[in-house]
Amino acid sequence: MKAYLSAIFTILWKDFLLEVRTKEVVTPILVFVFLVIITFNFAFEPTPALLAVVSAGTLWVSFTFAGVLGLNRTFAMEKEKGGLDGLLLTPVSRDALYFGKLLSAFFFMLAIEFVMLPVFGILFNLPLFLPSLWLLTVLTTLGFAAVGTVFSAMAVNMRAREVLLPVLFFPIVLPVIIAAVESTSAIFAGAGAGRAEDWSEFARWLQLTAAFDAVFLVVSAALFQFVVQE
Amino acid sequence: MNLSLRTGLLGLAGVMMLITLYMAFLWVPNEATMGAVQRIMYFHVPIAIIGFVAAGAVFVASIAYLIRPSEKWDAIAYASAEVGVLFISLMLLTGTLWGKATWGIWWDWSPRLTTSLIMWFLYVAYLMLRAYAPKGVRGARYAAVLGIFAMIDVPLVYMSTTWWRDVHPQLLVGPAAPEGALDPTMRTALLFAMLTFLVLYIALTVERYYLRRAEEETERMQLSYEGR
Numbered sequence: 001m002k003a004y005l006s007a008i009f010t011i012l013w014k015d016f017l018l019e020v021r022t023k024e025v026v027t028p029i030l031v032f033v034f035l036v037i038i039t040f041n042f043a044f045e046p047t048p049a050l051l052a053v054v055s056a057g058t059l060w061v062s063f064t065f066a067g068v069l070g071l072n073r074t075f076a077m078e079k080e081k082g083g084l085d086g087l088l089l090t091p092v093s094r095d096a097l098y099f100g101k102l103l104s105a106f107f108f109m110l111a112i113e114f115v116m117l118p119v120f121g122i123l124f125n126l127p128l129f130l131p132s133l134w135l136l137t138v139l140t141t142l143g144f145a146a147v148g149t150v151f152s153a154m155a156v157n158m159r160a161r162e163v164l165l166p167v168l169f170f171p172i173v174l175p176v177i178i179a180a181v182e183s184t185s186a187i188f189a190g191a192g193a194g195r196a197e198d199w200s201e202f203a204r205w206l207q208l209t210a211a212f213d214a215v216f217l218v219v220s221a222a223l224f225q226f227v228v229q230e
Numbered sequence: 231m232n233l234s235l236r237t238g239l240l241g242l243a244g245v246m247m248l249i250t251l252y253m254a255f256l257w258v259p260n261e262a263t264m265g266a267v268q269r270i271m272y273f274h275v276p277i278a279i280i281g282f283v284a285a286g287a288v289f290v291a292s293i294a295y296l297i298r299p300s301e302k303w304d305a306i307a308y309a310s311a312e313v314g315v316l317f318i319s320l321m322l323l324t325g326t327l328w329g330k331a332t333w334g335i336w337w338d339w340s341p342r343l344t345t346s347l348i349m350w351f352l353y354v355a356y357l358m359l360r361a362y363a364p365k366g367v368r369g370a371r372y373a374a375v376l377g378i379f380a381m382i383d384v385p386l387v388y389m390s391t392t393w394w395r396d397v398h399p400q401l402l403v404g405p406a407a408p409e410g411a412l413d414p415t416m417r418t419a420l421l422f423a424m425l426t427f428l429v430l431y432i433a434l435t436v437e438r439y440y441l442r443r444a445e446e447e448t449e450r451m452q453l454s455y456e457g458r
Contacts, residue, residue, distance in 0.1 A: 147379070154372045158362045168359055171351040172379050175386040182390075212386060219382055223375045226296055 007092045011100025012107070018077065025073050025108050029066050033116050036062040037123060048125070055124045056184035060140075060177055062116070067109050067141075068166045071148040074105050075156040084156075084228075094225040098149060102220075105152070106145040113137050126191055132202050133187050136180060139206065143176040143213040150220045153227045176216070179209045231436060239433040246426040253419040261416075267331040272419055274324040276427040278346075281321050284314030284431060285353065285381055292377030295370065301446060304370040307377055309438035311356050313431055318350045341391040348387045352380040365449070 019025055040058040044050055078084040087097060117137065121128040148169060155165040183205035254272035261268035291307035325343070326336045337343065356376050363369035412420070 150375065150379075154359075154363070154375065157364055157368065157372075158359070160362055164358065164362050168355045168376060171348050171355055172383050174348055175383065175390040178387075178390040208390065212390075215382065215386065219379065223296075223378060226371050226375055229371065 004096050007096040008100045012103045015104035025070055026111055029069050030112050030115060033062050033066045033112060036065055037120060051124055056181050056188055059120055059184060060181045063113055064177060066112055067144050070108055071105060071152040072162055072165055074101060074149065074152045079156050088228060094228060095221060098221055098224040102145050102149045105149055106141055109141050109145060113141060126188060130187055130191060133184060136183055139209045139213055140176055140180040143216050144173055146216045146220045147173050150224050150227055176212050179205055236436055243430040243433045246429055250423045250426045253422060258415050258419045264332055267328060270324050270328040272423045274321060274328060275420060276424040277317050278321040279424060280427045280431045281314055281317035284310050284317055288314060288377045289381035292374035295374045305439050305442040308360060308442050309435045311353055312438055313434045315353045315357060318353060322346060322350060341388055344391045345384060345388045349384055352383060356380060
């Protein structure tokens with residue numbers, strides 16, 4: 001068990017070091033998300049009434065786009081210099097490889113989202129820190145990364161992979177996104193009305209998202225070995 | 231399955247389809263509130279159910295392939311997915327026609343409709359994966375992974391969309407249906423139509439299966455010829 005965990009951590013640390021040195025994922029995607037949010041702002045001509053309706057959707061569409069961009073990199077960067085073959089040759093179980101890559105995708109996405117949430121709050125005139133929204137973001141991102149890691153590993157060997165990844169992956173991950181948008185709307189509606197956060201209403205959504213996460217994690221972890229098998 | 235059996239299966243589907251057409255358009259009475267447009271149901275409902283059967287077949291064949299890789303399972307999954315996309319497309323098409331006539335709108339974002347549409351996307355994605363993934367064992371394995379994911383996803387999409395009011399009509403056939411919900415001739419016509427589309431699905435899938443095997447064989451011959 002200890003070797004297993006340390007293998008996961010080593011892969012995570014490797015990705016983290018790579019990111020610190022190359023800065024290929026977090027920084028460019030951060031700017032991209034900012035741009036998407038700004039573009040939505042222009043598209044909707046925001047009035048306060050309209051903002052209340054569209055803000056949850058805007059937030060999650062932006063994060064979904066960002067997530068796909070990040071996932072495109074997750075295995076593409078391994079592929080470029082034959083790193084994936086190296087990883088597969090190491091005496092590490094396929095599960096450990098999966099969870100390592102999953103965690104690195106998860107933390108990169110989360111880093112981007114945690115920077116953007118306050119920025120989003122400023123632009124859409126919402127509270128800068130909503131604990132329920134942050135918790136929801138963590139859970140949604142986990143489900144997103146769980147499925148995304150498997151599809152990223154597949155897409156990397158396909159033609160037209162940058163386009164194909166979202167085409168394959170969006171319909172699968174849609175339940176998580178729907179739950180996220182819907183619960184975010186509830187959170188924003190509560191925040192807009194100046195009410196304290198209503199955790200009982202919100203807990204239902206949190207449970208649903210957690211259930212999706214569990215299903216996706218189990219299925220993805222079971223199927224990942226077939227994707228990287230030679 | 232030999233060729234005469236395959237031809238017979240297609241012929242059977244054709245004859246049954248003629249009977250279904252007669253039943254749906256001439257034999258059953260007009261529905262009281264919806265009128266003649268309700269006759270779309272003799273096609274829409276069986277097509278929808280067989281669409282799900284096709285998706286289930288992809289799921290089972292995909293699992294079988296991952297447990298014991300063989301070109302047969304792969305070809306079954308492929309053939310069933312292609313016929314399944316056809317059926318799901320027809321389900322959406324007949325459903326929107328009926329919706330326009332009965333609800334006055336083509337489309338409504340109710341859980342069932344949304345889930346059907348997402349299901350269509352899932353299996354179109356499956357076919358796209360087949361086209362863009364590497365050839366051979368690796369592509370087949372990727373397709374099997376997606377085939378399993380897709381089937382597991384369908385109930386999740388349904389769950390996540392059920393907060394909306396569902397305007398889709400309730401089931402009129404099956405254990406959950408209320409007693410006497412359907413006129414006896416209507417019930418017969420509907421059940422016969424289901425059987426027809428099941429035979430049609432099997433016939434089409436069998437044909438596509440042999441075509442797929444022939445494609446793979448041709449490809450192998452071509453490769454071995456070029457290799458020389």
